[in-house]
Amino acid sequence: MSIRENIEYIRRLKDEAAVRSGRKGDDVLLIAVTKLHSADEINEAIDAGITDIGENKVQEILDKYDSVKPVKWHLIGHLQTNKVKYIIDKVDLIHSLDSMKLAQEIEKRAAKIDRIMDVLVQVNSAEEESKFGVGVDETEDLIKSIRAECTHINIKGLMCIAPLEDDPEDARPFFRAVKEIFDRHEDFTVLSMGMSNDFQVAIEEGSTAIRVGTAIFGNRDYRSEEK
Numbered sequence: 379m380s381i382r383e384n385i386e387y388i389r390r391l392k393d394e395a396a397v398r399s400g401r402k403g404d405d406v407l408l409i410a411v412t413k414l415h416s417a418d419e420i421n422e423a424i425d426a427g428i429t430d431i432g433e434n435k436v437q438e439i440l441d442k443y444d445s446v447k448p449v450k451w452h453l454i455g456h457l458q459t460n461k462v463k464y465i466i467d468k469v470d471l472i473h474s475l476d477s478m479k480l481a482q483e484i485e486k487r488a489a490k491i492d493r494i495m496d497v498l499v500q501v502n503s504a505e506e507e508s509k510f511g512v513g514v515d516e517t518e519d520l521i522k523s524i525r526a527e528c529t530h531i532n533i534k535g536l537m538c539i540a541p542l543e544d545d546p547e548d549a550r551p552f553f554r555a556v557k558e559i560f561d562r563h564e565d566f567t568v569l570s571m572g573m574s575n576d577f578q579v580a581i582e583e584g585s586t587a588i589r590v591g592t593a594i595f596g597n598r599d600y601r602s603e604e605k
């Protein structure tokens with residue numbers, strides 16, 4: 379199947395899941411995750427209607443930025459404070475804000491270029507040691523502190539990565555826990571949950587933005603990644 383056919387297929391499943399959750403297909407954004415894929419492949423996806431792409435590494439954004447057609451860039455992976463300066467003028471939404479230290483750096487860099495940076499707070503809903511993100515119980519405190527201190531940061535909502543399970547049903551409680559926090563904030567508009575293996579369950583639980591890589595572009599060749 380071509381990239382275009384995969385996108386059409388995923389979009390159909392996305393739209394059907396949205397309807398199952400009492401919404402419209404357009405209420406859920408499809409972000410194509412393009413890490414380890416070339417600018418040519420990304421442009422093929424853009425030609426097939428993709429408006430938003432997600433990368434998890436700053437270096438990959440910088441490498442591809444000039445070769446990719448106009449599109450919205452999402453930083454979905456862990457962001458080190460010393461790399462904020464490279465992407466502050468390039469990405470449209472940072473999904474992975476999970477500490478006050480990172481918030482302070484984003485605040486400083488955004489103020490410098492007079493921009494308000496849109497972010498999501500990443501919640502480590504399953505409290506997995508191996509994952510980034512703030513614990514469910516600490517999320518409200520982090521949101522409060524960012525709001526109090528950072529005038530150049532606009533928190534648009536939350537992001538979570540569910541544990542990788544054979545059965546996507548097992549991810550449902552983790553999505554539900556994040557949706558509960560999301561619902562306490564009337565001004566939140568983006569709930570970034572769901573990847574290739576679990577996006578339908580995530581949408582049923584209220585996701586407004588899914589991050590799909592493998593199901594669009596095929597398996598990633600990690601051997602070619604030497605960094």
Ligand SMILES: *Cc1c(COP(=O)(O)O)cnc(C)c1O
Pocket residue numbers: 411413434454455539573574575589590591592593
């Ligand atoms: C790689 C990645 C995805 C996409 O994963 P697939 O299983 O390939 O769809 C989504 N979110 C984040 C944060 C990722 O790093």
